[in-house]
Amino acid sequence: MTAPTSATATGSGPGGGPLVIxxxxxxxxxxxxxxxxALHPSDLxxxxxxxxxxxxxxxxxxxxLLHLLGLLDTPSTGSYExxxxxxxxxxxxxxxxxxxxxxxxxxxxxxxxxxxxxEENVLLAQLYNRTPRARRRAAAREALARVxxxxxxxxxxxxxxxxxxQRVAIARALVNGxxxxxxxxxxxxxxxxxAEAVLTRFDDLHAQGHTLVVITHDPAVxxxxxxxxxxGDGRLREPGRPAVDx
Amino acid sequence: xxxxxxPGPASRLGLRDLVAEALSGTLQRPGRTALTMLGTVLGIGAxxxxxxxxxxxxxxxxxxxxxxxxxxxxxxxHPSGDGLPPGVEPPTSFPPDTDARLARIDGVRAGGxxxxxxxxxxxxxxxxxxxxxxxxxxxxxxxxxxxxxxxxMVAGVPLDPYVQESRQPVALLSxxxxxxxxxxxxDAQPAVFVAGIPYTVIGVYSEVRRQPGALPGVIVPASTxxxxxxxxxxxxxxxxxxxxxxxxxxAGAVARQLPLALRPDAPEAFxxxxxxxxxxxxxxxxxxxxxxxxxxxAICLLVGAVGIANTTLVAVLERTEEIGLRRSLGARSRHxxxxxxxxxxxxxxxxxxIGTGLGVVTVLAVAAARDWTAVLQPAATLPxxxxxxxxxxxxxxxxxxxxxxxxxxKALRSG
Ligand SMILES: Nc1ncnc2c1ncn2[C@@H]1O[C@H](COP(=O)(O)OP(=O)(O)OP(=O)(O)O)[C@@H](O)[C@H]1O
Ligand SMILES: [Mg+2]
Numbered sequence: 060m061t062a063p064t065s066a067t068a069t070g071s072g073p074g075g076g077p078l079v080i081x082x083x084x085x086x087x088x089x090x091x092x093x094x095x096x097a098l099h100p101s102d103l104x105x106x107x108x109x110x111x112x113x114x115x116x117x118x119x120x121x122x123x124l125l126h127l128l129g130l131l132d133t134p135s136t137g138s139y140e141x142x143x144x145x146x147x148x149x150x151x152x153x154x155x156x157x158x159x160x161x162x163x164x165x166x167x168x169x170x171x172x173x174x175x176x177x178e179e180n181v182l183l184a185q186l187y188n189r190t191p192r193a194r195r196r197a198a199a200r201e202a203l204a205r206v207x208x209x210x211x212x213x214x215x216x217x218x219x220x221x222x223x224x225q226r227v228a229i230a231r232a233l234v235n236g237x238x239x240x241x242x243x244x245x246x247x248x249x250x251x252x253x254a255e256a257v258l259t260r261f262d263d264l265h266a267q268g269h270t271l272v273v274i275t276h277d278p279a280v281x282x283x284x285x286x287x288x289x290x291g292d293g294r295l296r297e298p299g300r301p302a303v304d305x
Numbered sequence: 306x307x308x309x310x311x312p313g314p315a316s317r318l319g320l321r322d323l324v325a326e327a328l329s330g331t332l333q334r335p336g337r338t339a340l341t342m343l344g345t346v347l348g349i350g351a352x353x354x355x356x357x358x359x360x361x362x363x364x365x366x367x368x369x370x371x372x373x374x375x376x377x378x379x380x381x382x383h384p385s386g387d388g389l390p391p392g393v394e395p396p397t398s399f400p401p402d403t404d405a406r407l408a409r410i411d412g413v414r415a416g417g418x419x420x421x422x423x424x425x426x427x428x429x430x431x432x433x434x435x436x437x438x439x440x441x442x443x444x445x446x447x448x449x450x451x452x453x454x455x456x457x458m459v460a461g462v463p464l465d466p467y468v469q470e471s472r473q474p475v476a477l478l479s480x481x482x483x484x485x486x487x488x489x490x491x492d493a494q495p496a497v498f499v500a501g502i503p504y505t506v507i508g509v510y511s512e513v514r515r516q517p518g519a520l521p522g523v524i525v526p527a528s529t530x531x532x533x534x535x536x537x538x539x540x541x542x543x544x545x546x547x548x549x550x551x552x553x554x555x556a557g558a559v560a561r562q563l564p565l566a567l568r569p570d571a572p573e574a575f576x577x578x579x580x581x582x583x584x585x586x587x588x589x590x591x592x593x594x595x596x597x598x599x600x601x602x603a604i605c606l607l608v609g610a611v612g613i614a615n616t617t618l619v620a621v622l623e624r625t626e627e628i629g630l631r632r633s634l635g636a637r638s639r640h641x642x643x644x645x646x647x648x649x650x651x652x653x654x655x656x657x658x659i660g661t662g663l664g665v666v667t668v669l670a671v672a673a674a675r676d677w678t679a680v681l682q683p684a685a686t687l688p689x690x691x692x693x694x695x696x697x698x699x700x701x702x703x704x705x706x707x708x709x710x711x712x713x714x715k716a717l718r719s720g
Contacts (some may be wrong), residue, residue, distance in 0.1 A: 075690055125715055129633065131632070131633065131713050131714050131717070132714055144311065151637055151638055152315050152316065153311050153315065155315075155316045155632070155635050155636060155637040155638075155640075156311055156316045156635065157311070158632070158633060158634070158635050159316045159634055159635015159636070160313065160635065162633075164634075166717065170626060170629070170630045170633075170717065172627060172630075173330075174329075174333045181632070182635045183630075183634060184635075186318060186322050186326070186631075186635075186636070187316045187317065187318055187631075187632065187634060187635035187636045187637075187640060188316060188635050189314055189316075189317055189692075192319075192321070192322075207527045213698075231634075278355070298588045
């Protein structure tokens, strides 16, 4: 299931490919008043090709974790390595570069630009990462085809169903071939039929060797993943592994 | 900022992509874009129109104001009919020795009286020949007036005081009149016939520097004309008028002195027309029109800048979600700032282009309506759209800063 192993400097532990994510004692406290510790110092390792669900009740710190993983936020403590690169002390330039080239985001509310077609929304992801102009359109069409939207490339988001919109967003997240797909409640705004279509895409992506981290409070969604991580009250717990607390 | 520690190339936003994104942002809301540009359009349009009209008007003055005009003074007659029985025309106000009196005024080079010969008598090449005078003006003129006309003689001589005093039946012909009347050589003392009476042709001229009305075709001495055709009407177009050639710069002073020099007892009888004062005209145009309208243009531009700044700021606030999304797709904060800065600059440039177009059209329309030659100085017209760009750029600075400072996290949450 996982990609062929090649040990890197960060090492590949038992059971798979190189580490994509390595959190060591990462915590996030929002300065008050009163200060809120949204995530207590936690460890987490995710390898290439893994499909990980992060579950937990509302306000437990799931989004906080995802923002840290996506370099949209910086940890208050601990160290975070993405693809073996220590992200501590990186400036806006490098963090933006990593986001643009190695991370694909899928948000609960899609975040599609309403005035642009499905294809143009996907093209947006290639704007900042030096994709040659000549290759962009073909790559966007291919990404849309992979989420089953080859026939809707010229549709505006307003004319698409919720599931189709989320698939456009997935195509946008995929188009640059990221190391990591980060999805925050990707099915949160979808009915069960549309949710199922999206989850089927995730299964396909997992089968193709993509690394997925999906945040959800829906046990049915979490059940589709091969691995599940729970957050409760800002504390990361993984069934079958010892809880880490700081 | 920390140096890049990443192996590959960093995020970037190419110029073409930047411009395309900015234009797409601007064109998304055409109505708002049009309203936003209005101030810039008006400001730049007023700027171009004012400078263009000023240049056009000045050029017009320059065109009309040549040296001949600057050294020409004319005077007409307003004879008083006081104390005369009705029906009796008052005599002309010009004294008999007008030529001499004019010559005594300081700054006068030559001056005298002229009038169209009354009754339009027939002109012919032979005593009983057909009238060939159609379209040829027949003037009576004193030697001083002929000298003031400064005719370019192609043969013979102009009038001299002797022919005036002795009321000689002589005539000067324009080249056109000479051809029409069959006069080619003067050594045979040819004659033309006015009302059947012969006038010896003493000179032929090709043109005159100062035209009394239209180009005169035939000029006869004033004294001879008075004797044979009687007095002209006292005033008006067909009445006696003075034509004076002055030295350069003396026209104004000559115009002021002329009435008193001619008639110390009744100076009010004359309407004197001095040449236009070029400096007065130009300064007037420059100070009143230009100053006022350039100030208005500046105010319009300021309003335009505030409009663009406001719209761009609203766009930044409206599009925080988009900003967050772009950041998640790898945009650096400077890319986001650059996008909004480019949008505001595009707004300003577009406004500048439209304003320049309107300004040019205004100048052309006014020039066409006034029958002027439109003058558009490239130095003032070509950079005008750039002023719009600068206005847009400046107006976009604060909104772009706000966009750059937008926290991507909060921006994404807002969606
Ligand atoms: N910027 C912030 N400042 C202060 N507190 C914050 C901030 N962001 C999040 N929090 C707090 O951190 C805790 C975790 O928030 P987070 O958004 O990660 O929860 P979540 O698990 O994603 O919840 P949900 O399922 O409702 O999305 C919450 O108590 C929240 O109020
Ligand atoms: Mg959340």
